[in-house]
Amino acid sequence: MSGMDDLYRENILDHYRHPRHHGTLEKPDITYEDANPLCGDRIRMDLKIDQGRIADIRFSGHGCSISQAAASMLCEAVQGKTLEEVKRVGRDDVLEMLGIELGPVRLKCGLLALKTLKAGVYGIHQWPGEDDANEGEAS
Amino acid sequence: MKSPPKTRPAAAAAWAEPPVDAGPATGLDAAIVRADFPIFRTPREKPLRYLDSAATSQKPDTVLAAMDRYYAGYNANIHRGIYAIAEQATAAYEDTRRKLASFIHAASPREIVFTRNSTEAINLVAHSWGRSRLRAGDAVLLTEMEHHSNLVPWQLLAEAIGVELRYLPITGSGELDLERLPVLLADGKVKLVGVVHISNVLGTINPIADIARAAHEAGALTLVDASQSVPHCPVDVRELGADFLAFTSHKMLGPTGIGALWGRRDLLETMPPFLGGGEMIREVKLSGSKWNDLPWKFEAGTMPIAEAVGLGAAVDYLEDLGMDKVFAHDRALAAYAMERLVEVPELTVLGPPAPRRGGVVAFTLGDLHPHDIATVLDDEGICVRAGHHCAMPLHERLGIPASARASFHCYSLREEVDALVQGLHRARRVFAR
Numbered sequence: 001m002s003g004m005d006d007l008y009r010e011n012i013l014d015h016y017r018h019p020r021h022h023g024t025l026e027k028p029d030i031t032y033e034d035a036n037p038l039c040g041d042r043i044r045m046d047l048k049i050d051q052g053r054i055a056d057i058r059f060s061g062h063g064c065s066i067s068q069a070a071a072s073m074l075c076e077a078v079q080g081k082t083l084e085e086v087k088r089v090g091r092d093d094v095l096e097m098l099g100i101e102l103g104p105v106r107l108k109c110g111l112l113a114l115k116t117l118k119a120g121v122y123g124i125h126q127w128p129g130e131d132d133a134n135e136g137e138a139s
Numbered sequence: 140m141k142s143p144p145k146t147r148p149a150a151a152a153a154w155a156e157p158p159v160d161a162g163p164a165t166g167l168d169a170a171i172v173r174a175d176f177p178i179f180r181t182p183r184e185k186p187l188r189y190l191d192s193a194a195t196s197q198k199p200d201t202v203l204a205a206m207d208r209y210y211a212g213y214n215a216n217i218h219r220g221i222y223a224i225a226e227q228a229t230a231a232y233e234d235t236r237r238k239l240a241s242f243i244h245a246a247s248p249r250e251i252v253f254t255r256n257s258t259e260a261i262n263l264v265a266h267s268w269g270r271s272r273l274r275a276g277d278a279v280l281l282t283e284m285e286h287h288s289n290l291v292p293w294q295l296l297a298e299a300i301g302v303e304l305r306y307l308p309i310t311g312s313g314e315l316d317l318e319r320l321p322v323l324l325a326d327g328k329v330k331l332v333g334v335v336h337i338s339n340v341l342g343t344i345n346p347i348a349d350i351a352r353a354a355h356e357a358g359a360l361t362l363v364d365a366s367q368s369v370p371h372c373p374v375d376v377r378e379l380g381a382d383f384l385a386f387t388s389h390k391m392l393g394p395t396g397i398g399a400l401w402g403r404r405d406l407l408e409t410m411p412p413f414l415g416g417g418e419m420i421r422e423v424k425l426s427g428s429k430w431n432d433l434p435w436k437f438e439a440g441t442m443p444i445a446e447a448v449g450l451g452a453a454v455d456y457l458e459d460l461g462m463d464k465v466f467a468h469d470r471a472l473a474a475y476a477m478e479r480l481v482e483v484p485e486l487t488v489l490g491p492p493a494p495r496r497g498g499v500v501a502f503t504l505g506d507l508h509p510h511d512i513a514t515v516l517d518d519e520g521i522c523v524r525a526g527h528h529c530a531m532p533l534h535e536r537l538g539i540p541a542s543a544r545a546s547f548h549c550y551s552l553r554e555e556v557d558a559l560v561q562g563l564h565r566a567r568r569v570f571a572r
Contacts, residue, residue, distance in 0.1 A: 017572050039526050
């Protein structure tokens with residue numbers, strides 16, 4: 001059971017079963033949606049901005065436990081933060097929230113929420129400075 | 140060179156209603172076969188339960204040894220050297236071509252063109268035949284269950300020269316809707332039908348001979364993606380009546396990096412080269428070149444020689460087992476898996492019933508994401524595939540983002556299916572909401 005404890009710690013399962021900030025916002029100031037083409041995971045982030053701070057944030061979409069839990073944790077972490085602070089959140093922060101090691105395929109699941117949030121905040125498709133391993137898929 | 144099998148086994152098309160409840164009576168004892176595969180002897184924390192042979196197969200000792208013998212004993216480039224080991228290497232490379240020709244009952248070894256894999260074989264046809272024979276207004280008919288390898292090359296061709304792409308739909312049971320075939324062929328615009336022999340997701344065995352007959356009557360050629368059939372069942376290109384057939388070594392117990400295109404000789408003879416370079420020419424002048432004979436016209440540059448040698452050993456191994464026995468074994472396991480998987484609540488198997496499928500079983504499990512299923516199974520040493528299996532349009536058609544898939548080969552065991560079922564029960568417990 002040791003491997004399983006590492007991969008599905010209780011905090012991940014908790015966020016997966018009871019996602020925080022789940023849903024959509026009416027008339028969001030920022031909305032962005034992205035997908036992981038490899039596994040079909042899809043996440044949309046809706047943000048309300050008040051004086052440069054995230055007044056409210058919601059995520060929706062579907063995907064594996066890692067991608068959904070990471071989205072839930074990330075929303076919790078950035079609620080109330082300024083956009084400048086959000087821009088400084090990096091992959092290591094998300095991996096720390098998850099608290100587990102991720103292989104290359106699951107890493108993309110774990111970082112999809114961050115990628116979506118950052119793209120929304122920057123207002124661009126690709127934000128600068130994050131590695132984005134891009135494996136293909138065999139049949 | 141090995142002599143051809145004594146009795147020619149029936150081709151896949153003739154397997155429409157075979158006995159499924161084969162169990163140990165398939166004539167193949169997987170526990171004994173397994174001993175020939177070093178990956179299962181490698182010490183590891185948990186026993187390896189490899190259920191992903193549709194992605195790539197494991198390799199027997201004889202394949203690895205053949206490649207070692209080449210590198211240690213007669214490593215030399217082919218078709219060039221005058222010296223002894225170069226001739227030995229050339230003979231071994233060409234011997235595999237003859238073995239493949241015999242394996243799929245081609246009329247001549249010249250009809251076998253080595254490629255990197257099935258994907259490259261299909262790209263070769265799309266590029267060489269497609270660009271020289273098709274023009275805007277012509278159509279290529281594919282199916283909704285194609286692997287990306289038999290979709291994207293044609294989409295590139297469509298973008299380049301404006302051919303129309305049509306798709307034969309699938310039915311609710313995950314089989315081709317053959318009633319639509321004459322309708323799609325009726326206007327005579329379709330010049331090629333590209334169809335997968337055995338689906339890598341649904342496991343469906345498609346009636347290639349019927350499709351090829353209808354295509355020919357409508358003036359179209361047929362290209363068969365045999366990636367999941369040549370490695371698993373007897374294939375006779377003459378019985379199938381196809382014009383092109385693509386397959387790959389690494390799914391048939393051979394090494395990666397080599398595959399083959401079979402094509403009717405009269406077609407290959409008149410097709411322009413695919414890649415240009417060394418070996419594919421007869422004469423090069425700065426003003427232009429003349430092409431080499433078949434099949435070397437299509438084999439530019441130094442080819443994967445060691446891999447060809449390994450592939451030859453893989454064909455020998457499969458022929459010794461008997462492809463009819465391999466197929467019966469794979470299908471018996473798929474039938475057993477389907478029988479056991481219904482025990483798991485909320486599990487849905489994709490594709491047709493066991494009598495009409497090969498050794499592939501893909502499924503969904505409630506709202507559990509296949510990645511999560513695969514991760515829990517991995518903890519038990521069980522390797523399954525999770526994702527869209529390079530068939531995104533098919534998954535979209537089925538209305539699911541992804542699926543999990545178990546697939547078998549000659550070394551797969553019933554107890555691995557039992558472990559899979561146990562693992563799925565556990566996955567449901569871990570993710571119970």
